[in-house]
Amino acid sequence: MDKTLIKGLKVLEVVTGSTERIRTIEELAEKVGLTRSNTHRTLQTLIHTGFVARDDQDNYIGGIRLFELAANQLAQLDLRRIASGAMHVLAESTGETIHLSVLDGFDVVYVDKIDSPQPIRAYSMIGGRAPAYAVATGKAILAYQTDSFLESHEAQLQKYTNATLADLDTLRPALARTVKQGYALNRGEWREGVGGIAVPIFNGLGQIMGAVGISAPLDRLTPARIRQLVPEVIQCASAISQQLGYTAKAVKPEA
Structure with a gap:
């Protein structure tokens, strides 16, 4: 049992849970119930990491990092419910498979899905995983991760098809384009002949929560159809983000 962690949690619990200001x-x-030196050392660590702060009257209070974590967790718990309506609108207007994904390590996990009524469609399942760098929803999320995050997972990059971007020299420019244009594309990078379009979802703090996207056979995702579908996917993601408290304007696709 980690005694240092327990001390930190005790201090945090008292600071945030006490009815009296400290x-x-x-x-x-x-x-x-700790010594002054132990309490001071633990408190300084919590202040440095943003979990504890001081208000304008010099009372110790919970820091912004606590709020960020709480907001992030609540949004994750509610994401599937909040996204459902916009996903169904997108499914009806496009007739394609719709995925809602979140990042887990260097994979995306499909937390929700609406199947296409088309006889030929993208195969996946709720709870299934895919390498984030090889699918549209994953690339939409990775585009907003730090470079150090990408470098820490570089060893996991591998080829699944001839189109897979399996090194950082080719992946980085693709992610930069995603940020610039507001959407990510998959051109058969995970499964041969299957592509996708995806747009990131943000919460009220501007943090990326996941991505929503369309998956379909590349035979249907022609350049002309992609141009037609991109604004609809952007609108779907924007509607979800707004429900999560995000107030920035939706990103419009470039001409």
Whole structure:
């Protein structure tokens, strides 16, 4: 059992859960049952990481990092429910398979899906995984990750088809285009002959929560059809993001 972690959680619990404001380390130490030096050391770590702050009256309070984590978790828990209506609108207007994905490690997980009524359609299942760099929803999310995150997963890059972007020299420019144009494309990079269009979803803090996208055989995803579908996918993602509190304008596709 990690005693340092337990101390940190105790301090955090008292700071955020106490009905009385705490202004001194001595008060806090008494409430958590730790020595002054232990309390001070733990408190400084929590302040440095943004989990504890001081208000305008010098009371110790929960920091912005706590709010960010809570908002992020609540949005994840609600994402499938919130996205459902917009996904059904997109499914009806396009007649294609719709995926709602979140990032887990260097994979995307399909947390929801609406199947296309077409006889030939993209195969996947709710709870299924795909390499994020090889599918549209994954690329839409990866485009907003740090370069250090990409580098930390570089060893996982591998070819699935001839079209897979299996090295950072080719993946980085594709992700930069995704940010610039507001959507990601998959041109048979995970499964031969299957492509996709996807747009990221953001919460009220501007954090990326996942992505929504269309998957279809490349025979149907012609350049002309992609131009037709991109605004609809953007509109779907924008509707979901707005329900999560995101207030920025939806990104419009470039001509």
